[in-house]
Amino acid sequence: MTLRVLFIGEGSSDNGLVPHVESLAVRKGLRVSVTVPDFGLLPLPTGHSVPEKLFAARRLGGDYDLAVVQRDADRGPAQDRRDEIRAAVSTEWPGLRHVAVVPVRMLEAWLLLDEACLRHVAENPRGRVSLDLPRGVAVEKTADPKQLLKDSLARASEYKGRRxxxxxxxxxxxxLRLLELLDPEGPVACLPSWQAFVNDLDTAFNALGGH
Known part of the structure; x- marks a missing residue:
C-alpha cells in the first residue's frame, strides 16, 4: 500500500520539506507518494491563504490519506497557526487527516544552525570568515531569520561586486537546497518546532499503517 500525501507550503522553496516527509515514512516502513500541487494549472490565480490553497488543491482533483501543510509562525504563537490550519482543513476538506508544520518564527531559522552546510551551499565550503550564527533554540528568537540567512550566505560566499x-x-x-540537505538528526533536532513536525508526522504515519 502506498500512502497518498498532499504537501502545501508557503512557497516553492518550501518543497525541500518533501524529501524529509518521504524519509520519515521510510523509517516507519511505509511507501508514500507526495503530491505538490501546481496551482498554475488552474484558470484563475490562487490566493496565498491556507483555505484558498486547500480549496484549489481539491479543484485539481486527487484523493489523499494525509495533508502536510506548512505555515510559518511569523511573530505570533505557533498554536495560532496550528489552529488556523486545523480550521482550514475542517472547512475546505472535512475528514482529511493533516499535519501542521509550523517553524518558529520562519522556516529559515531551521537553516541557520548547520554552518558547514551553509558554507557548502554558499559555494565556499572551506571559507573561514566568521558568520556568528545563532546557536540552538536561540535561533527561534531571531527577529528576521530570512534576512539573516541571506546575509550569512552572502558573507560565507566571500563574493564581491557583480558575482x-x-x-x-x-x-x-x-x-531550497539548504532545506533538502537539512540533517534531521543534526542541530535542528534541538528545536521544539522541528520536534513537533517529526512527532506529529510520526503519529500520523502510525495511524495510517506504520509500526
Whole structure:
C-alpha cells in the first residue's frame, strides 16, 4: 500500500520539506507518494491563504490519506497557526487527516544552525570568515531569520561586486537546497518546532499503517 500525501507550503522553496516527509515514512516502513500541487494549472490565480490553497488543491482533483501543510509562525504563537490550519482543513476538506508544520518564527531559522552546510551551499565550503550564527533554540528568537540567512550566505560566499549580486539573486534556490540537505538528526533536532513536525508526522504515519 502506498500512502497518498498532499504537501502545501508557503512557497516553492518550501518543497525541500518533501524529501524529509518521504524519509520519515521510510523509517516507519511505509511507501508514500507526495503530491505538490501546481496551482498554475488552474484558470484563475490562487490566493496565498491556507483555505484558498486547500480549496484549489481539491479543484485539481486527487484523493489523499494525509495533508502536510506548512505555515510559518511569523511573530505570533505557533498554536495560532496550528489552529488556523486545523480550521482550514475542517472547512475546505472535512475528514482529511493533516499535519501542521509550523517553524518558529520562519522556516529559515531551521537553516541557520548547520554552518558547514551553509558554507557548502554558499559555494565556499572551506571559507573561514566568521558568520556568528545563532546557536540552538536561540535561533527561534531571531527577529528576521530570512534576512539573516541571506546575509550569512552572502558573507560565507566571500563574493564581491557583480558575482555577489548574481549569487544573491539565487537565494530561493539556495534556500531550497539548504532545506533538502537539512540533517534531521543534526542541530535542528534541538528545536521544539522541528520536534513537533517529526512527532506529529510520526503519529500520523502510525495511524495510517506504520509500526
Amino acid at each position: 555577489l549580486a548574481q549569487f544573491q539573486n539565487r537565494f530561493s534556490q539556495h534556500r
